[in-house]
Amino acid sequence: xxxxxxxxxxxxxxxxxxxxxxxxxxxxxxxxxxxxxxxxxxxxxxxxxxxxxxxxxxxxxxxxxxxxxxxxxxxxxxxxxxxxxxxxxxxxxxxxxxxxxxxxxxxxxxxxxxxxxxxxxxxxxxxxxxxxxxxxxxxxxxxxxxxxxxxxxxxxxxxxxxxxxxxxx
Amino acid sequence: xxxxxxxxxxxxxxxxxxxxxxxxxxxxxxxxxxxxxxxxxxxxxxxxxxxxxxxxxxxxxxxxxxxxxxxxxxxxxxxxxxxxxxxxxxxxxxxxxxxxxxxxxxxxxxxxxxxxxxxxxxxxxxxxxxxxxxxxxxxxxxxxxxxxxxxxxxxxxxxxxxxxxxxxxxxxxxxxxxxxxxxxxxxxxxxxxxxxxxxxxxxxxxxxxxxxxxxxxxxxxxxxxxxxxxxxxxxxxxxxxxxxxxxxxxxxxxxxxxxxxxxxxxxxxxxxxxxxxxxxxxxxxxxxxxxxxxxxxxxxxxxxxxxxxxxxxxxxxxxxxxxxxxxxxxxxxxxxxxxxxxxxxxxxxxxxxxxxxxxxxxxxxxxxxxxxxxxxxxxxxxxxxxxxxxxxxxxxxxxxxxxxxxxxxxxxxxxxxxxxxxxxxxxxxxxxxxxxxxxxxxxxxxxxxxxxxxxxx
Numbered sequence: 317x318x319x320x321x322x323x324x325x326x327x328x329x330x331x332x333x334x335x336x337x338x339x340x341x342x343x344x345x346x347x348x349x350x351x352x353x354x355x356x357x358x359x360x361x362x363x364x365x366x367x368x369x370x371x372x373x374x375x376x377x378x379x380x381x382x383x384x385x386x387x388x389x390x391x392x393x394x395x396x397x398x399x400x401x402x403x404x405x406x407x408x409x410x411x412x413x414x415x416x417x418x419x420x421x422x423x424x425x426x427x428x429x430x431x432x433x434x435x436x437x438x439x440x441x442x443x444x445x446x447x448x449x450x451x452x453x454x455x456x457x458x459x460x461x462x463x464x465x466x467x468x469x470x471x472x473x474x475x476x477x478x479x480x481x482x483x484x485x
Numbered sequence: 486x487x488x489x490x491x492x493x494x495x496x497x498x499x500x501x502x503x504x505x506x507x508x509x510x511x512x513x514x515x516x517x518x519x520x521x522x523x524x525x526x527x528x529x530x531x532x533x534x535x536x537x538x539x540x541x542x543x544x545x546x547x548x549x550x551x552x553x554x555x556x557x558x559x560x561x562x563x564x565x566x567x568x569x570x571x572x573x574x575x576x577x578x579x580x581x582x583x584x585x586x587x588x589x590x591x592x593x594x595x596x597x598x599x600x601x602x603x604x605x606x607x608x609x610x611x612x613x614x615x616x617x618x619x620x621x622x623x624x625x626x627x628x629x630x631x632x633x634x635x636x637x638x639x640x641x642x643x644x645x646x647x648x649x650x651x652x653x654x655x656x657x658x659x660x661x662x663x664x665x666x667x668x669x670x671x672x673x674x675x676x677x678x679x680x681x682x683x684x685x686x687x688x689x690x691x692x693x694x695x696x697x698x699x700x701x702x703x704x705x706x707x708x709x710x711x712x713x714x715x716x717x718x719x720x721x722x723x724x725x726x727x728x729x730x731x732x733x734x735x736x737x738x739x740x741x742x743x744x745x746x747x748x749x750x751x752x753x754x755x756x757x758x759x760x761x762x763x764x765x766x767x768x769x770x771x772x773x774x775x776x777x778x779x780x781x782x783x784x785x786x787x788x789x790x791x792x793x794x795x796x797x798x799x800x801x802x803x804x805x806x807x808x809x810x811x812x813x814x815x816x817x818x819x820x821x822x823x824x825x826x827x828x829x830x831x832x833x834x835x836x837x838x839x840x841x842x843x844x845x846x847x848x849x850x851x852x853x854x855x856x857x858x859x860x861x862x863x864x865x866x867x868x869x870x871x872x873x874x875x876x877x878x879x880x881x882x883x884x885x886x887x888x889x890x891x892x893x894x895x896x897x898x899x900x901x902x903x904x905x906x907x908x909x910x911x912x913x914x915x916x917x918x919x920x921x922x923x924x925x926x927x928x929x930x931x932x933x934x935x936x937x938x939x940x941x942x
Contacts (some may be wrong), residue, residue: 359847361673364576375531375577377671377822379846386842389705393849398700401856420762441863442678472574475817476675479855481847 317418318426320352326457327415328428331462338409339484344391348384348483352456352465355381359469359485362449379471379481390468395480403483408483409435424457425465432469432485436478447471447485486510492918493595497885498878498911505666505680506865507531510921511813518782518920519544521639523648523726525784525807526550528557528821529632530668536579536594543638548624549573550634554581558629560636561596562622572621596621624864626708632667633805643927648925649727649780651898657764659786659803663755665826669805670837672819679858680865681808681816682917687854688777688806690723690909692716692730695878698853705851707842708791712896719771720892723911724899726916726927728909729778729786731767739769746774746790747800752828766896768853779909781916783808793838800832802840814862818855820845877914880906914941 318325331350351357359380382390393399401421411433418427430451437444454466469485486509491501504510526541527550540549540563547563549572565572565585572583572592581810582599584591591600598616599607608614624636628645630653635645642648676773680742687694695711702708710716710732718733734742743753757765767773779785785808790801803824809817823838824833844851864870880902888906895901902908919926 338558361671364574365578366575366580369575369578371561375670377673378675378841381838381841382651383794385793386838387841390849392705393701393707396701396704398704399853400698400701442859474674476673476846478675479677479859480852482852 318419322417324419324426325415327462328417329415331455331464332412332415332428332430332453335464336412340408340410342394342405344394348387350462350464351384351387352463353384353385353459355382355384356466357387357464359471359481360469362471362474364396364474379476380429380469380485397406399481399482406483407437411435426455428453428455428483434483434485436483438479442479447476447478447481447483448473449485451485488513488921491664492922494874495914495918496911497537498876498881498907499874500877500914502870502873502875504865505862506813506814506870513921514810514917517799517812517923518917519638519921521637521642522629522782523626523635523637523642523645524782525633525635525780525805526560526627527634528667528669528805528823529629529634530826531577532558532668534579537577538573538594539577540573540575543624543636546638546808547571548636549583549621551594554593555595557595558634560624560627560634561598561620562624564622565590566598566619566621567601585773585827592621596623604914624914629657643735648726648927652725652727652780654724654761654764654898655722655727655729655775655778655913656780657760658767659778659788659805660823661759662752662825663827664759665881667803668825668826669821669823671821671845672807674819675816675846676811676815676817677812677855677859679714679816679855679862680814681810682914683858683861684808684816684818684854685779685781685783685785686910686913687858689728689779689913690721690730690907691777692719692721693905693907696844698857702791702843702849702852706792708789717904719776719904720771720895720898720901720903722895722897722901723909723912724863724897727778728899728912729782730776731773732776733903734768734772734774737770738770739765742768742772742774747798747827749832752825752832755825756826763896771892771896779913781913783810787844789839789843791839791843793835793842797916798835800835800839802836802843804840804844814838816865820851872892877907877910880904880908 361377369448412430414431416429422457434447452468455462456465524543527539531539532552535554538549549561549563552558563572568587570585570587582593589602593599598619625640626637626642695716699711703711706859714827736742740753775788777787785806789806790799793800805821807819824836892901914925
């Protein structure tokens with residue numbers, strides 16, 4: 317893990333905070349511009365297992381397993397007038413904490429882990445909900461700018477308590 | 486509550502809105518529907534190896550669905566025989582035995598007791614407590630069809646085959662595309678604030694919602710079919726304990742229609758080998774391709790064929806889903822991706838991608854479906870909803886006569902219609918009504934496909 321005063325840690329942290337701002341304000345086109353062409357964006361299904369079987373991601377099933385094409389389609393859908401589930405939109409707050417940067421496989425790529433607490437409020441009737449877990453990201457420098465090349469979000473719940481994942485993690 | 490009158494209203498398609506929220510009615514459903522019907526638990530491909538298990542529920546009853554060391558699939562009540570602890574607390578895994586954390590009574594993976602601490606000292610040994618004849622309580626009934634494991638809490642339930650009835654004709658189209666059958670991934674699990682029946686009805690027959698609810702997925706070019714005209718020309722069918730919707734495809738050939746939705750030649754050849762001439766005829770001349778379907782009460786299927794990459798590759802996917810009621814206004818959804826086991830790897834990957842984009846917890850179709858179901862459920866909680874009968878009479882005139890004739894040349898069993906109509910939603914709720922009144926809807930009863938005594942005009 318890189319020390320907290322390392323320049324790479326600062327850049328990574330700044331990237332994640334800026335990304336959260338874009339998502340919480342539904343600035344999805346700008347968010348998509350943060351992705352590399354070969355982005356792999358995954359959220360595996362968490363399965364409760366015995367300690368010996370080590371819990372975690374199970375069965376090769378995901379909530380998200382996206383490439384740039386499918387992320388673009390999801391964003392394009394929100395831009396139509398018929399994405400009912402986000403009409404009116406959720407109010408979201410992404411708290412990104414416990415950021416740890418690691419030296420990457422190549423010089424221009426870092427592995428970054430962080431905790432995400434995503435608070436979601438919709439409408440005036442239903443209770444709010446949370447999506448909470450840990451991200452493991454690969455950030456890559458492309459033409460002097462940091463981009464997201466890979467994200468794996470391990471959600472803490474095996475049974476999600478949010479109506480759907482019409483929000484990004 | 487006058488149950489007879491309520492069921493009579495439901496059968497003529499005037500649905501008391503309160504059936505989607507009423508707590509008293511839900512208690513009755515738990516006993517009369519979920520205590521008696523055959524319920525889906527798992528697919529055998531989830532537990533391929535000896536010792537593999539998953540833990541699933543029927544209402545509050547937890548079951549271990551396990552492949553024992555001899556390869557036999559068993560459904561065991563997950564409650565220790567000694568003091569009643571939940572024996573297995575994981576959702577899935579592999580084990581030779583289960584040991585209760587309370588006092589260490591231990592069971593092998595067939596459910597038999599193999600260890601009781603201080604058996605001789607404390608219990609007087611085999612002469613008193615005969616462990617060799619003691620096993621975990623099995624589900625009162627459990628049977629499989631095409632690898633789908635079902636159980637019933639009713640020891641007197643009819644056989645699964647009689648229960649499913651002629652719906653098995655259509656079940657094959659989803660679950661038997663080759664001799665090898667399905668393999669599944671998942672499930673994704675999430676909880677929604679909706680009544681389970683709304684989901685079951687929607688999948689059984691609601692072709693009318695597709696062009697509206699799912700307008701966005703057509704606009705973004707993800708799925709080209711759901712335009713109103715194509716949905717209207719598809720057939721709605723009901724047979725045995727289930728029904729579903731289809732799309733009308735353009736060609737007059739089995740091969741061309743399956744190629745149109747993205748099946749490669751080798752898979753089409755296998756379907757031609759394992760499907761009966763009538764099953765093939767459904768796809769051939771009328772060109773009907775199955776889409777959503779429901780097996781009463783709470784198992785549904787969906788088969789769609791979206792575009793999975795920028796190059797325009799169209800690939801079909803199959804999903805199975807269980808609408809597991811947690812209460813009158815809360816449902817856990819378990820959603821599996823399913824694919825033929827002999828499909829080529831590239832197809833399995835692309836089909837998985839197709840599934841994730843369309844259905845499941847993040848699916849772009851499902852997002853908008855659940856929005857509707859949660860909203861209906863919320864509205865159904867109020868005082869005025871108790872006075873309102875929802876109009877589910879599409880396809881019937883004032884005298885309960887059919888506005889259209891059923892198809893004469895339908896190659897499958899049961900009854901089918903083209904054009905929009907709420908025949909299947911009424912059929913699902915007619916079966917529900919029978920169970921709620923304590924009648925036996927399977928037995929010798931007439932097929933419930935026409936719940937009101939409809940007379941052709």
